Amino acid sequence: MEISMKFKTADSNSQGIAVESEVAPLSFTRTDAFNELEQLIGLKQVKRNIAEVTAFSLIQKQRSHKQLKVCPTALHAVFKGNPGTGKTTVARILGKIFHDIGILTKGHLVEAERADLVGEYIGHTAQKTKEFIKKSPGGILFVDEAYTLAQGGEKDFGKEAVATLVKSMEDNRDNIIIILAGYCREMDEFLNSNPGLRSRFPVQIDFADYDREELFHIALQMYKERDYELSNKCRWRLKSKLEEFAKSRHPHSGNARYVRNMVEKSIRLQALRIVDREYLTRRDLMIIEEADLP
Numbered sequence: 329m330e331i332s333m334k335f336k337t338a339d340s341n342s343q344g345i346a347v348e349s350e351v352a353p354l355s356f357t358r359t360d361a362f363n364e365l366e367q368l369i370g371l372k373q374v375k376r377n378i379a380e381v382t383a384f385s386l387i388q389k390q391r392s393h394k395q396l397k398v399c400p401t402a403l404h405a406v407f408k409g410n411p412g413t414g415k416t417t418v419a420r421i422l423g424k425i426f427h428d429i430g431i432l433t434k435g436h437l438v439e440a441e442r443a444d445l446v447g448e449y450i451g452h453t454a455q456k457t458k459e460f461i462k463k464s465p466g467g468i469l470f471v472d473e474a475y476t477l478a479q480g481g482e483k484d485f486g487k488e489a490v491a492t493l494v495k496s497m498e499d500n501r502d503n504i505i506i507i508l509a510g511y512c513r514e515m516d517e518f519l520n521s522n523p524g525l526r527s528r529f530p531v532q533i534d535f536a537d538y539d540r541e542e543l544f545h546i547a548l549q550m551y552k553e554r555d556y557e558l559s560n561k562c563r564w565r566l567k568s569k570l571e572e573f574a575k576s577r578h579p580h581s582g583n584a585r586y587v588r589n590m591v592e593k594s595i596r597l598q599a600l601r602i603v604d605r606e607y608l609t610r611r612d613l614m615i616i617e618e619a620d621l622p
C-alpha cells in the first residue's frame with residue numbers, strides 16, 4: 329500500500345505533547361520503521377492492519393487541518409497470538425512508525441506484565457500501575473499476557489490494574505497508546521469478561537503461527553543479520569528440521585522464538601567446533617555446518 333501526502337512534522341513541547349511545526353512531505357510507507365515492518369517475514373495481515381491504522385491516523389490529522397470532522401482516534405490495540413509470533417517486535421516498530429508520523433512524541437515501548445502492575449495489598453496495585461503509566465506518555469504501554477489480570481477471581485487485584493489502565497486511557501487521551509497482548513483464546517475470554525474493554529481497544533490484530541516456509545526464511549534472515557552462512561547440507565537439514573517442527577508443534581512451542589534459540593545455539597556450537605583450530609579463515613568463521621545444528 330502506498331500512501332503519500334503532505335504532512336506537518338511533529339516536535340514535542342515541554343510536556344511531551346505533539347505540536348506541529350513546518351510542513352514537510354512525508355509518506356509513512358517510506359519511513360525506516362515501515363521498512364523494518366515490511367522486512368519481517370510473513371505477517372501479511374498484520375502489516376495490512378498496521379498500514380490501515382496508520383493511514384487512518386494520518387488522514388484524520390489532515391481532515392482536522394481542513395476543519396473537517398475527525399473520527400475519534402482511539403488507537404489502543406489488542407495483539408492476539410501464540411508466543412514468538414512477533415507481537416513485541418511489531419509493537420516496538422509501531423511505536424517508531426507513530427513517532428515518525430507525529431502521532432506519538434517519543435514512540436518508545438514500555439513493557440509490563442502482571443507482576444509489574446499488580447500489588448499485594450489494597451492501594452498497592454493502583455500505585456504500581458500508575459508508575460508504569462508514568463513511564464509511558466509519548467509512547468506505547470505494552471501489557472504482555474494481559475489476560476492474567478482477569479484470572480485471579482473476584483478478590484484479585486488484577487481488576488484494579490485494569491481499572492487503573494482504563495482510567496489513564498481516559499485521562500491521557502492523545503498521548504499514550506496501550507496494547508494488550510496475549511494468546512488468542514485467553515484474550516478473547518478476557519475481553520468477553522469485561523464488555524467495556526472491547527470498545528476501548530478498537531484495534532484487534534491477530535498474529536498467526538508461522539508456517540514451515542516462513543520459519544525457514546526467518547532462520548535464514550537471522551543468520552544473515554548476524555553475518556553467518558549455511559553450508560548446502562546444513563540448509564537442507566535446517567529445512568527438514570523446521571518442517572518437522574511445524575508439523576508436530578504445540579501452540580506454545582515458540583514459533584520465531586524457537587527459531588531464534590536454535591540459530592543462537594548453532595552459533596555457539598559452531599564456535600565450539602572451530603575454537604581449537606590454529607588458523608581460521610573469514611569463511612571458517614562464517615559457515616554453519618550441519619553438525620552445528622542443535
Ligand SMILES: Nc1ncnc2c1ncn2[C@@H]1O[C@H](COP(=O)(O)OP(=O)(O)OP(=O)(O)O)[C@@H](O)[C@H]1O
Pocket residue numbers: 367368369370371409410411412413414415416417418472546549584585588
Ligand atoms: N516475522 C518475523 N520475521 C523475522 N523475525 C521475527 C519475526 N517474528 C518474530 N521474529 C523474531 O522472533 C523473536 C520472537 O518474537 P517476539 O518477541 O516479537 O514474539 P512475541 O509474539 O512477542 O512472543 P511472546 O509472546 O513469547 O512474548 C524475536 O527475536 C523476533 O525478532
Ligand SMILES: [Mg+2]
Pocket residue numbers: 415416417472
Ligand atoms: Mg513478547
